[in-house]
Amino acid sequence: MRKTLYLFCSAAPPVFEVAGVVEEAQTRGWDVCLGLTPTAADWLRDGIGGLSALTGRPVRWAYERPGEPEVWPPADALLVAPATLNTVNRWALGLTDTLVTGYAAEAVGRGTPTAVMPCLNTACARHPRFGPSLETLRAAGVRVLYGPEGFEPHEPGEQRSYPWGMALDVADGLG
Numbered sequence: 001m002r003k004t005l006y007l008f009c010s011a012a013p014p015v016f017e018v019a020g021v022v023e024e025a026q027t028r029g030w031d032v033c034l035g036l037t038p039t040a041a042d043w044l045r046d047g048i049g050g051l052s053a054l055t056g057r058p059v060r061w062a063y064e065r066p067g068e069p070e071v072w073p074p075a076d077a078l079l080v081a082p083a084t085l086n087t088v089n090r091w092a093l094g095l096t097d098t099l100v101t102g103y104a105a106e107a108v109g110r111g112t113p114t115a116v117m118p119c120l121n122t123a124c125a126r127h128p129r130f131g132p133s134l135e136t137l138r139a140a141g142v143r144v145l146y147g148p149e150g151f152e153p154h155e156p157g158e159q160r161s162y163p164w165g166m167a168l169d170v171a172d173g174l175g
Contacts, residue, residue, distance in 0.1 A: 003076040003175045005030040006107070008100045011039035012082035012119040014162035019047070021164050022054050028172055033072040036061040037087060037100050063099055077174035078107045081145075081167045082119030085130055091116075092133035108140045113174035115143035117151050117167045125153040143170055 005025055009015045015036070022032045032055050036044065041061035044051065051059045058071055080087065080100065087100060096102035107114045116137060124130065138144050145151060145167060154160045 002029055002031040004033060004073050005171055005175065006033050006035060006072070006075040006078040006103065008035040008037075008078065008080045008083075008104060009040050010037045010080075010082055010084040010087040010100070010119070011043055012084050013159065014082045014119055014164065015040050015043060017162070017164065018044070019051060019054060021168070022051070024164070025168055025171070028168060030171070030175070031056075031073070033057050033075070034059045035099050035103060037084075037098055038062070060099055063102065075107065075112050077171055078104060078112055078114040079117075079167060079171045079174075080104055080115070081117040081164070082151075082162060083116045084118070085120050085124040085127060088116065088118055088137070089127075089129050089133045092136040108137075108142060111141075113143075114141070115145060115167070115170045115174060117145040117163070117170075118153075119151055119162060120153055121156045121158070122153045123156050143174070145170060 009018055025032050034051055034055050038061050048059050090101045091104050094105055096105050134144050134146060
């Protein structure tokens with residue numbers, strides 16, 4: 001039986017590679033449910049139908065309405081990647097007005113194995129809330145893939161490849 005991975009993506013350039021990431025996760029034995037921040041959903045709006053076909057499930061960026069059935073199976077693991085400064089800080093502060101931060105907060109409370117890999121530049125990484133947010137998530141049991149053991153920030157305007165393989169390797173160890 002396949003395990004279910006919730007893959008949650010913020011609006012950072014690596015989100016444009018998500019179709020290939022979903023395919024790789026599927027080859028690793030995952031049933032992938034894809035969740036996006038509202039801005040990431042806007043960035044990918046022309047490909048949402050194809051991503052839904054690829055996962056075999058609706059791609060979501062908003063909560064279901066009260067009384068509507070849950071369309072995803074329960075998660076065996078959750079990977080938030082790429083995670084922007086906004087997503088990391090909102091999640092650590094418990095701000096659950098978006099599907100991504102709300103489900104991520106619940107995953108911690110449910111004990112669902114969870115990992116996050118940020119994606120931000122050095123200017124954003126120096127924000128005084130970012131380090132404490134990572135520590136809050138670590139203290140809550142989230143595996144944080146940042147620094148030498150994960151994503152290393154780049155200078156503003158610089159583009160680097162995102163270590164998706166590392167993120168999926170960690171997800172494999174969670175599930």
